[in-house]
Amino acid sequence: MGEHGTGEKVRIAIVGSTGYGGVELIRLLQGHPKAVITSVISSSSAGTPISEGFPHLTDIIVQNLDGTDPKEIAAKADVVFTATPSGVSSKLVPGLLEEGLKVIDLSGDFRIKDGATYEKWYKHTAPDAAYLEEAVFGLCELFGEEVAGKDFISNPGCYPTATLLGLVPAISAGWINPNSIIIDAKSGVSGSGRGTSLTTHFAEINENFKAYKVNKHQHIPEIEQVLSQVAGEQVTVTFTTQLVPMTRGIMSTMYANLNGVYNDEDFVELYRQYYQGRPFVRVRDTGIWPATKEVLGSNYCDIGFAADPRTGRVTIISVIDNIVKGAAGQAIQNLNLMMGWEENLGLGYTPVYP
Ligand SMILES: NC(=O)C1=CN([C@@H]2O[C@H](COP(=O)(O)OP(=O)(O)OC[C@H]3O[C@@H](n4cnc5c(N)ncnc54)[C@H](OP(=O)(O)O)[C@@H]3O)[C@@H](O)[C@H]2O)C=CC1
Numbered sequence: 001m002g003e004h005g006t007g008e009k010v011r012i013a014i015v016g017s018t019g020y021g022g023v024e025l026i027r028l029l030q031g032h033p034k035a036v037i038t039s040v041i042s043s044s045s046a047g048t049p050i051s052e053g054f055p056h057l058t059d060i061i062v063q064n065l066d067g068t069d070p071k072e073i074a075a076k077a078d079v080v081f082t083a084t085p086s087g088v089s090s091k092l093v094p095g096l097l098e099e100g101l102k103v104i105d106l107s108g109d110f111r112i113k114d115g116a117t118y119e120k121w122y123k124h125t126a127p128d129a130a131y132l133e134e135a136v137f138g139l140c141e142l143f144g145e146e147v148a149g150k151d152f153i154s155n156p157g158c159y160p161t162a163t164l165l166g167l168v169p170a171i172s173a174g175w176i177n178p179n180s181i182i183i184d185a186k187s188g189v190s191g192s193g194r195g196t197s198l199t200t201h202f203a204e205i206n207e208n209f210k211a212y213k214v215n216k217h218q219h220i221p222e223i224e225q226v227l228s229q230v231a232g233e234q235v236t237v238t239f240t241t242q243l244v245p246m247t248r249g250i251m252s253t254m255y256a257n258l259n260g261v262y263n264d265e266d267f268v269e270l271y272r273q274y275y276q277g278r279p280f281v282r283v284r285d286t287g288i289w290p291a292t293k294e295v296l297g298s299n300y301c302d303i304g305f306a307a308d309p310r311t312g313r314v315t316i317i318s319v320i321d322n323i324v325k326g327a328a329g330q331a332i333q334n335l336n337l338m339m340g341w342e343e344n345l346g347l348g349y350t351p352v353y354p
């Protein structure tokens, strides 16, 4: 067993390794100095080489895909990432935990602490309350200390990651009215996973820009849960999601009423202080707003501001790569924190540009 401290690598299994999140976990973990992938898992293609479906992994991952039996996974791995759809993770994870595996789940199944709220937004049966309680919500920059030493982490959603990193410092400081927040968020199409659908096929998305799930998106309760905790009062937000014709990237543009007179420099200073020592949040100088390409392929979240004394509002712009900081990268950041390693171990990717 490759435990921390023995000099051996920690053995990793990836369930859902044939999806976008799983394939990105493979890419990023290949360069991790303390972890080694020992099992890539598929519920539909077990027994075949992963390079059959993903030729870019030829000569990189040579073993065949394994099946989903928890005992077999536990025989090969110490930590398992479940990069599986919501409604699937809730059924898989309990068996994996029972086998003594450490689990990092990428789905929305264990993020919402109240089962009834989860069922309302996700339309799936909620996991048992004991698992919801055990799961640590792994938004690393906010709850990293709670992740250390734990066995079960629920990785945050892509939109909530960009949005919460953009809003929490200003709410914590009392600079904005938490119940005035409007979030206008855009995502590349990979955010909806590898499966094809009418909304995401080329002719529908190319040279197009469309809103979806307006006021009904399943990430609303996740965002409100954390903002309410930080604000110390019930917070509700207006949240609009839009698909843009690009592969990766999320831009979350947030508007809120200011509680006082603050300028751009004040915001830059507040956020730099808040995220001091956190390697993956970069706060832009005034007047320089982030773009999705500036974080592409990396675990960075870049944030910029425009405070407007004329309207009494601030605009906060936050960008991430949805599959890295919004999924696989943050999941590895959680692995690092869970194991007591440096937060940025194996994650020092420079953004791909252009
Ligand atoms: N894409 C993104 O940007 C983000 C995704 N997420 C979340 O991460 C998770 C994975 O997303 P993503 O990779 O995009 O999704 P994909 O649809 O691309 O992949 C999901 C994978 O899950 C596997 N799967 C499906 N059913 C089962 C099952 N019953 N048992 C085991 N495995 C199963 C499938 O592989 P197979 O058929 O081979 O088993 C499939 O490849 C989801 O919960 C998603 O919401 C979170 C943040 C961002």
Ligand SMILES: CC(=O)N[C@@H](CCC(=O)OP(=O)(O)O)C(=O)O
Binding pocket: 085, 086, 106, 107, 108, 109, 156, 157, 158, 187, 188, 189, 190, 191, 192, 218, 219, 241, 243
């Ligand atoms: C572009 C796009 O379609 N994105 C997806 C993100 C889904 C996701 O990540 O789902 P959970 O976090 O809830 O598991 C969506 O908006 O539903």
